[in-house]
Amino acid sequence: MMTIWKQNGKNLEEVETPQGKCWINIAQPNNYEISRLINEYGFEADMLNDILDTDEQSRAGKEDDRSFFIVRVPVFQEDRETPYYTLPLGVIFFEDMIITICLQESEVIRDMLMGKIKHFSFENHKTFLLTILFRVAFYFLRYLKEINRKTSQTEKELQKAVKNNELIQLLILEKSLVFFTTSLKSNEFLIDKIQKSNLLKLSAEEADLIDDVVTENRQAREMANIYSDILSGMMDAFASVISNNLNVVMKQLTSISLILMLPTLVASIYGMNVKLPFQNTSFAFIGALTLSGILAVVSIVIFRRKRFF
Numbered sequence: 001m002m003t004i005w006k007q008n009g010k011n012l013e014e015v016e017t018p019q020g021k022c023w024i025n026i027a028q029p030n031n032y033e034i035s036r037l038i039n040e041y042g043f044e045a046d047m048l049n050d051i052l053d054t055d056e057q058s059r060a061g062k063e064d065d066r067s068f069f070i071v072r073v074p075v076f077q078e079d080r081e082t083p084y085y086t087l088p089l090g091v092i093f094f095e096d097m098i099i100t101i102c103l104q105e106s107e108v109i110r111d112m113l114m115g116k117i118k119h120f121s122f123e124n125h126k127t128f129l130l131t132i133l134f135r136v137a138f139y140f141l142r143y144l145k146e147i148n149r150k151t152s153q154t155e156k157e158l159q160k161a162v163k164n165n166e167l168i169q170l171l172i173l174e175k176s177l178v179f180f181t182t183s184l185k186s187n188e189f190l191i192d193k194i195q196k197s198n199l200l201k202l203s204a205e206e207a208d209l210i211d212d213v214v215t216e217n218r219q220a221r222e223m224a225n226i227y228s229d230i231l232s233g234m235m236d237a238f239a240s241v242i243s244n245n246l247n248v249v250m251k252q253l254t255s256i257s258l259i260l261m262l263p264t265l266v267a268s269i270y271g272m273n274v275k276l277p278f279q280n281t282s283f284a285f286i287g288a289l290t291l292s293g294i295l296a297v298v299s300i301v302i303f304r305r306k307r308f309f
Contacts, residue, residue: 001105002026002033005113007123012113023098023122025113027105041099043092051090051101058088058183058190060197068092069129071190072183073106074139076146084143084176086183091132093125108135126200130209133191137216140180144223147173151231155238167242170235177228184221191217259299263292 005012005023018024026033029052037043047063050056051070060069069091076084089108090101100109111117117135122128154169191214194200202210270276270288278284 001028002036003113005122007121011115018097021096021123023100025109026099026101027109028103029101037099037101041094048101051088052103054087054103056088058186060190060193066092066094069190071132071136072186073102073108073136074143074180074183075104075106076143077104082172082175082179084147084173085179089132089136091129093129098122098125098128107139108132111135126202126206127209129194129200130206130213133187133213134209134216136187137213137220140184140220141216141223144177144180144220144227147176148227151227151234155234167235167238170231170238174228174231174235177224177231181221181224181228184217184224188214188217188221255303259296259303262295262299266292266295 003025004015004018005025006015006019007013007021012023015022026037029037034048037048038045044063047068056070058070058072061067071089071091072086073089074084075087087103087106089106090099092099092101102109112120112131112135117131120131151170151173154166154173157166191210194202195210195214200206266288270279270284278287281287
């Protein structure tokens with residue numbers, strides 16, 4: 001879907017066609033929109049393929065009269081097998097126009113369009129890019145905290161688990177952390193390039209802003225590494241816990257089987273079609289039941305003392 005936005009004071013106003021300084025945002029582009037980018041705005045097919053490649057890493061470049069940046073952004077989709085993952089976001093700067101392209105609608109772009117960011121303006125290209133980078137780091141931190149909270153919930157369930165469902169949930173979260181760690185490192189290289197190259201000539205105020213971006217991105221990367229290490233250790237530990245819980249259950253079932261075996265043995269013997277002691281007395285049946293009960297109680301006492309259950 002393609003939307004065109006124009007700055008109207010402090011607010012953004014959606015317009016039908018590009019006019020003056022404007023921002024064109026494209027999410028989930030279809031074939032028509034891709035053809036329009038190539039024919040109307042002179043995009044090369046290779047550049048679009050890079051931006052729309054889910055595995056493309058963060059980078060920056062300049063071609064003719066435009067500069068482009070590819071940033072990895074975090075995405076959350078609850079109905080997906082791996083709910084937390086990352087996608088490339090393309091930011092292309094023309095002299096009087098900005099184009100952003102992403103395979104999916106991003107929370108980062110949505111916040112900017114909905115006016116959730118104070119003093120936001122896209123008339124300054126450098127501030128626009130730094131705002132995106134800062135917001136990307138913010139959402140990485142936010143999603144990392146959600147992953148940590150879900151990990152804690154799964155940890156409580158794992159303590160009583162004998163199946164693999166909880167371990168699979170942890171494996172999915174660990175996969176998300178790998179995506180985040182890789183993308184944060186890629187974004188860090190991009191930020192470092194922006195700082196050290198002349199691609200963007202930053203003012204003193206903008207240099208302070210990119211320092212904040214560096215700090216947020218580094219914090220997110222360190223959190224992702226810490227959570228990933230904790231999760232890996234937790235999965236190894238709880239794999240042993242699940243195995244131990246299964247052994248406890250099997251031991252209890254075995255104890256119950258042994259307790260029931262003795263009364264069954266008595267009943268089997270007195271069910272034989274041969275001459276048996278006390279078979280002609282009126283108390284034979286009650287005697288067999290009593291003996292079975294005594295053997296069962298004795299077995300329970302022995303197993304309790306041995307702490308089998």
